[in-house]
Amino acid sequence: MRAFQPGYLATIMMATFAAQILFCLLVARQGGITQIPFLVFGLCQIIPGIIVLTATGNYPRQLLALLKKPALELVMTLTLLAIVAVLSAIILAHISGNTLPLEGFTAHYALKDWIPASFLGLPDYFLYLVAIAPLLHLFNAAAEEIMWRGYLLDALRNRLSTGVAIFTSGLIWGAWHIPMVVMLDWVFPGQPVIGSLMFTASLACWGSIMAWARVKGRSLWPAIIMHAYFNALTIGLYNPLVLPDAFLISNHWGATGIFIALSTLLLIHLFHPRKQAHIQGAS
DSSP: OGGGSHHHHHHHHHHHHHHHHHHHHHHHHTTSGGGSOHHHHTHHHHHHHHHHHHHSTTHHHHHHHHHHOOOHHHHHHHHHHHHHHHHHHHHHHHHTTOBOOSTTGGGGOTTGGGSOGGGGSTTHHHHHHHHTHHHHTHHHHHHHHIIIIIIIHHHHHTTSOHHHHHHHHHHHHHHHTHHHHHHHOOSSTTOHHHHHHHHHHHHHHHHHHHHHHHHHHTOSHHHHHHHHHHHHHIIIIIHHHBOGGGTTTSSTTSHHHHHHHHHHHHHHHHHSOOOOOOOTTOO
8 A cells, every 4th residue: 555655654653643733833823721721732733634534534434444344342341441540640649649639620621611520529520520521521532543553553563573663653642742741741741851751651652552452453433442442531630630749759650550451561561461353454
């Protein structure tokens, strides 16, 4: 497939990174993330999906095959893993005294104006986070995943071994977030260098897990659902509760997340020996 050729892939990646940098520049010119509607900031997640759907020839047809199979066991496993990772980070932050009180913390939820006020009370808010909030992030998560665990992973597998392609796709996904950290103080405010390294490393690990699930289940749904849960729990639970002093260590995108993700990858390596799984369109 022409879209999998190295030159074409490089062009797609350059366009994706250029769009991300341009988006961050525009947001920075407006005064940063806090000066724009949060939903507008979410547009950066949609751009990779648009590029795949409009610039990769016949590849979008292959995406349909990856969306037909639900892979429910993997969906449930990755969903549970996302919940455990975020809760672990919050618990560690709480132990170190870097969390806010539960009382009134929902007032800091970035999407509070978009949901019924009744959802903001406890314990209903926790049920909302698990059962409803991920649905609000599903479209954006899918838009990203059709690029990173869809087109990019298949294009890399066309040239590299599956293991190398899995890790490389995660590493590129992590690097794509660097402009957000450097230019917008995203996730690690005031830590542009160490924050970029930490974020890239953690996303390389989490991206490898999602890519492994994509290959094993021959489905994008496990990655999409995990991505949606991560975003929902980060914005709805972690960010309103945890103080910035804890972000580098007690963070599912920081040291805590890297440890959990690496431990998961080790378990995958030990208990799920690599097989030569064939994905339509990748050879």
